[in-house]
Amino acid sequence: MSNKESKSLSILDYIILFFAVIGSGGVITSVILAGWEYEYSFLLGGMAILLASSYFVYKTIDKVSSDKQKSGALWLSYVIAMFMYTLVNTFQPLKDLEEDSISTRFQFLRGSTTKSEKEGDTGRIEYIAYQPPAKARKDINIIGITTESLERLQGTWPLPWKYYSNIIETFKDTNNILMFDIFFVDYKPGQTEEMVEALKKNRNVLFDYPMETSSESKEAVLNLEKRIDVLRRFKFENVTDEEDFISWVKFPQPPIEPIGELSSGLGFANVKKDESGLNRKMPLVAKVRNSGKDRETEYFPSIDLLIVCQYLGIDVRRDVEVNMGKYVKLSNIPKKIVKEFNRKTLKMEEHDIMASPNEKREIVIPIDYEGQMEINFVGGRYSFKQNEIFEVTNDWDSDLLASNQIDNQIFLVAMYYATGRGASKDTHLSPFGDMSGIEHHAHTINTILNQDFMASVPNWAIFLIYIGLGLMIGFLQPRVKTHWGFAIMITQLLLYGLIALYIFQEFNLITVLPSVTIEQIVVFIAIIGFRILTEEENVKYIRQTFSKFVSKDVVDELLKHPDNLALGGSKREITIFFSDVRGFTTISEALGPEDLVKLLNEYLSAMTDLIIEYKGTIDKYMGDAIMAFWGAPVPLEDHAYYACVAALAQLEHLKVLQKIWAERNVPVIDIGIGLNSGPAVVGNMGSSHRMEYTCMGDTINLGSRLEGSNKMYGTNVIISEYTYEKVKDRVVARELDLVRVKGKTQPVRIYELLGITSPEDMEKMKRPLQRAAS
Numbered sequence: 001m002s003n004k005e006s007k008s009l010s011i012l013d014y015i016i017l018f019f020a021v022i023g024s025g026g027v028i029t030s031v032i033l034a035g036w037e038y039e040y041s042f043l044l045g046g047m048a049i050l051l052a053s054s055y056f057v058y059k060t061i062d063k064v065s066s067d068k069q070k071s072g073a074l075w076l077s078y079v080i081a082m083f084m085y086t087l088v089n090t091f092q093p094l095k096d097l098e099e100d101s102i103s104t105r106f107q108f109l110r111g112s113t114t115k116s117e118k119e120g121d122t123g124r125i126e127y128i129a130y131q132p133p134a135k136a137r138k139d140i141n142i143i144g145i146t147t148e149s150l151e152r153l154q155g156t157w158p159l160p161w162k163y164y165s166n167i168i169e170t171f172k173d174t175n176n177i178l179m180f181d182i183f184f185v186d187y188k189p190g191q192t193e194e195m196v197e198a199l200k201k202n203r204n205v206l207f208d209y210p211m212e213t214s215s216e217s218k219e220a221v222l223n224l225e226k227r228i229d230v231l232r233r234f235k236f237e238n239v240t241d242e243e244d245f246i247s248w249v250k251f252p253q254p255p256i257e258p259i260g261e262l263s264s265g266l267g268f269a270n271v272k273k274d275e276s277g278l279n280r281k282m283p284l285v286a287k288v289r290n291s292g293k294d295r296e297t298e299y300f301p302s303i304d305l306l307i308v309c310q311y312l313g314i315d316v317r318r319d320v321e322v323n324m325g326k327y328v329k330l331s332n333i334p335k336k337i338v339k340e341f342n343r344k345t346l347k348m349e350e351h352d353i354m355a356s357p358n359e360k361r362e363i364v365i366p367i368d369y370e371g372q373m374e375i376n377f378v379g380g381r382y383s384f385k386q387n388e389i390f391e392v393t394n395d396w397d398s399d400l401l402a403s404n405q406i407d408n409q410i411f412l413v414a415m416y417y418a419t420g421r422g423a424s425k426d427t428h429l430s431p432f433g434d435m436s437g438i439e440h441h442a443h444t445i446n447t448i449l450n451q452d453f454m455a456s457v458p459n460w461a462i463f464l465i466y467i468g469l470g471l472m473i474g475f476l477q478p479r480v481k482t483h484w485g486f487a488i489m490i491t492q493l494l495l496y497g498l499i500a501l502y503i504f505q506e507f508n509l510i511t512v513l514p515s516v517t518i519e520q521i522v523v524f525i526a527i528i529g530f531r532i533l534t535e536e537e538n539v540k541y542i543r544q545t546f547s548k549f550v551s552k553d554v555v556d557e558l559l560k561h562p563d564n565l566a567l568g569g570s571k572r573e574i575t576i577f578f579s580d581v582r583g584f585t586t587i588s589e590a591l592g593p594e595d596l597v598k599l600l601n602e603y604l605s606a607m608t609d610l611i612i613e614y615k616g617t618i619d620k621y622m623g624d625a626i627m628a629f630w631g632a633p634v635p636l637e638d639h640a641y642y643a644c645v646a647a648l649a650q651l652e653h654l655k656v657l658q659k660i661w662a663e664r665n666v667p668v669i670d671i672g673i674g675l676n677s678g679p680a681v682v683g684n685m686g687s688s689h690r691m692e693y694t695c696m697g698d699t700i701n702l703g704s705r706l707e708g709s710n711k712m713y714g715t716n717v718i719i720s721e722y723t724y725e726k727v728k729d730r731v732v733a734r735e736l737d738l739v740r741v742k743g744k745t746q747p748v749r750i751y752e753l754l755g756i757t758s759p760e761d762m763e764k765m766k767r768p769l770q771r772a773a774s
Contacts, residue, residue: 013060020057023050027082030089034459035243035325035369040090047086054079069478069534076530077474077523081466084519094515096276101514103278103431106377109505133379137446138340139409142386142438143167144416150423152390157415157422158182161191163393165198167413172202173398175407177310179206179303181269181414181438184255187222192258199262206310207259208269208303211249211286218251228252228291230260234267234306236285236299237317241324247287248272248370252300265310267303271428271440272372279428282444285322285371299371304444307410311449312336312353312363325369333361338408348405356451366453374454375440376447376508380432384442386416410445414438457511465516469496470523477527489524493517569683574631574695575643575675575723576703577616579607579650581624582670582711590667599661600624603669606657607650613766614646619694625707629695632682640677640726644753645765647673647717652762672716674707675753676700677723702741706750713737713752721749731756 009017026046030039058075065071088094111133132138145159153159164180171178184195184207199205209231218224231254252268254260268286273279284305291298301309301316305328309316312333321329336353354363367373377383401407415426416436426437447453457465469492477485496516503509581587581603588596604626608618611628615636619627630646631639650673658668678699685694699722706718713736724733732755740747756762 009060009063013063016053016056016060019049019053023047023053024082026050027086028463031085031460031463043086043089047082050079050082067478069531070475072530072534073478073527074471074474076526077470078467080523080526081470081519084470084515084522085463085466088512088515092275097514098512099274099276099278099280102280102510105501105504105510105513106431107380109501110377110379132385133383135378135446135450135452136383137449138385140384140442140446141409141411142384142416142442143389143392143411143413144386144436144438145389145414145418145423146416147418147420147423149388149390150418150421152388153393155421157418157424159389161188161195163389164413165194166393167389167396168195168198168202168205170392170396170398171204171401171411172198174401175204176401177204177206177307177410178202179208179265179307179410179412181208181303181412181441183209183253184259185209185221185253187256192256196258196262199259203262204264204310205262206265206267206303206306207255207263208267209252209254211268211270211288211300212251212253213249213270215250221253223257224251224253226257227254227260230254230257231266231300232298234265234301234316236301236320236322238320239299239322239324241287241297241299243325243369247289247297249286249288251288251291252286265303265306265316267301267306269303269437269441271437272370273428277429279375279430279440280377281368281372281374282440283370283372284328284365284367285324287324287371302444304441304448307445308448311410322371324367324371326367328365328367328373330363330365331361333363335361340408354451355449363448363451365448366455373444373447374456374510375443376450376452376454377431377443378446380430381435381439384439384446389413412438412442414441452508454508454510457509462512465512466519469516469520473520473523474527477524478531482528482531485524485527489520493520496520569681569685571679572632572635572682572695573639573678574629574680574682574699575639575677576680576695576700577611577626577628577630577643577647578674578704578707579626579647579671580707582672584624587667587669595666599666599669603657606653610649610653611646614642614649615767616643616646617693620692629680629682632695633693640675640723641730642765643675643677644717644719644723644727644731645756645761647675647753648755649762649766651716670716672707672710672718674703674705674709674718675723676703676706676720677726678702702748705741709739709750715752717753719751719753721751724749724751730758730761 023046026042026049028046030036030043030046033039033042054075058072061071061075062068088098145157150157150159153163161184164182168178212218221227228251231252249268249270254266255263260266268283270283270286271279272281272283274281282302282304284302286300286302287297288300289297299322301320305320306316309320309330312330313336314320314330314332314334319330319332321327321331323329333354335357337350338353339348339350342349354361365373414437415423416438417427419425427434428437428440429435430440472492473485473489476488480488497513500511500513503511587599591599603624604621607626611618611626614630616628616630617632619629621627630636630643636642650671654669654671658670661668676699678697680695680697680699682695683693685692685696702720706720709718710716715736718736719727719733724731731753733751733753736750736752738747738749
């Protein structure tokens with residue numbers, strides 16, 4: 001709590017600050033250049049330098065700061081905010097925590113119950129109550145290969161291709177899009193011919209295939225180059241890849257040529273999961289290095305993007321622009337009106353094929369540097385209408401489709417939660433738990449056609465969130481009491497949480513949440529700890545500074561109310577005390593140095609103890625003289641009366657000492673005391689190298705002159721009229737004179753203090769001498 005003057009910084013201080021700036025610069029560089037090859041090197045290196053220099057920077061800041069708690073708390077919150085930003089980008093458990101929180105937001109705000117089932121007495125499902133989410137498109141349908149379908153078709157996985165041929169022929173005279181999420185990568189005599197015949201009748205069928213992530217099996221694939229030549233009919237032609245990002249695939253394994261040549265689209269179906277196994281993104285673009293005929297890099301579309309292009313009526317080569325790391329742009333979308341039957345109103349409704357039409361007739365899909373789009377899951381399992389493959393194969397025909405007005409819809413044929421009979425598991429972890437692979441694709445298609453894209457808050461904005469919220473607590477916490485600081489922190493947490501949920505729901509914007517919560521709690525606790533440590537330092541300073549000059553009661557009071565110890569001095573109403581030994585020169589000549597020091601120590605110790613016992617503050621010793629005051633650093637209502645009682649107590653105790661000295665043949669000491677009351681400036685004064693708690697002003701000057709006047713009037717204690725007015729009803733005093741003091745235009749009346757009207761106050765007001773521990 002000392003009043004520190006600004007100190008000039010040394011060369012070492014500037015070097016430390018330079019390193020802190022370098023460390024901060026490293027972190028900020030990684031923020032600005034997110035995705036850069038050396039991003040994490042700058043992030044970790046900068047953070048390490050910042051942490052290593054943080055304590056020394058604090059000590060440097062402390063030299064020039066007028067408030068250690070406020071400046072220290074800001075610096076502490078800044079370092080913690082930088083550290084938390086670094087941690088959330090490099091520490092996998094914290095990354096996983098953020099991903100879990102995103103899943104929680106999906107579950108809480110999107111809902112997950114979309115289908116309920118009821119079992120009959122036989123154990124079979126009697127009916128399914130389908131309750132699709134509001135944003136789930138009605139024109140996306142799943143034809144599912146379930147366990148029940150495998151049993152009904154009396155087959156095992158993989159099913160004979162004749163069932164797929166039947167479905168293709170069923171849809172031959174419709175405008176519906178049919179996609180098989182089944183890999184036709186093996187030649188099957190007889191079955192291949194069935195598929196070819198069906199595809200000749202229906203050229204509106206798409207197939208997917210796997211992008212291989214290892215080159216080990218490349219040589220084992222039959223006719224791979226011919227298949228890829230067929231696949232190149234659907235590759236992207238307009239691609240910008242400025243950063244030349246690393247490819248995560250090695251080569252495509254398209255369907256066999258007879259099927260590929262007759263398809264209306266071939267797209268890869270890979271789901272690229274993150275490190276935790278969770279899938280929230282779907283790759284729309286796959287980059288295959290050195291795959292072209294001239295060893296050039298080629299870019300291929302996903303099956304989901306091809307379905308969207310076919311649905312919108314655009315060509316993937318002519319009308320699609322890819323900018324890796326930024327977007328996929330679908331252009332030249334025709335103004336097409338789609339008719340849809342509303343089952344609630346039982347009427348046909350018309351709407352633009354684009355969910356949000358615009359003048360440019362284009363859709364811009366945000367993608368990352370791996371070509372992935374964030375999926376806006378509109379619900380959990382069973383968000384899209386599903387039919388069993390055995391129903392479609394056995395019961396559907398073109399007349400049924402026409403009578404039910406099933407047109408301009410998308411049908412996805414795929415494995416659908418089948419178990420047993422050799423079925424391969426095709427589920428991936430989603431924000432709603434395990435979800436079939438085809439539902440991941442359906443949600444992707446739904447996201448693009450609804451033009452309802454998810455986005456994450458930019459890296460620089462996330463950085464500013466950490467810094468801003470951390471500094472906000474660092475700024476407010478030292479300025480309020482702890483319980484108010486806690487309330488502010490909780491309010492800030494709640495507000496930020498609500499804002500994060502709101503922008504997620506309304507704007508599909510994902511921002512960091514749990515790590516920011518952790519950051520704010522850590523900053524709050526750290527500042528509490530820092531406050532405790534700095535307050536301990538203040539306690540130590542107060543005790544060390546005042547325990548030698550004031551009573552323990554005064555020190556304890558200062559610790560309760562440290563604001564009473566003004567920084568830089570403040571104006572107080574006090575009573576000043578001056579005392580001096582009469583004839584000190586004669587005494588010093590009569591004694592040797594050792595005896596003189598012993599005599600003075602006995603005298604000064606006794607007089608000092610009395611001043612402290614009566615709540616006085618020792619200002620300084622000037623040889624044999626004592627300067628003290630009452631009313632500071634802790635305000636004292638009866639400061640004038642306490643000073644008078646202390647002065648009289650000193651005279652009484654001096655008589656006891658005089659008898660002892662007389663018995664030792666030591667010269668007898670007599671003293672003179674001057675008391676004056678009035679305003680004075682009290683506080684820490686001096687320089688940055690040496691300070692002392694003292695007072696100054698006309699009140700002090702008058703007190704000093706009154707002490708010297710005792711010689712003229714032959715008295716021991718003289719008080720001014722200002723002191724007398726405060727104690728006249730409680731002391732015995734006689735008027736001495738009306739004197740003119742240098743610097744004053746009006747004369748001052750002075751009195752000799754003789755006693756007090758209530759002698760019992762001498763003991764009642766006295767506090768047992770117990771110096772504060774230093």
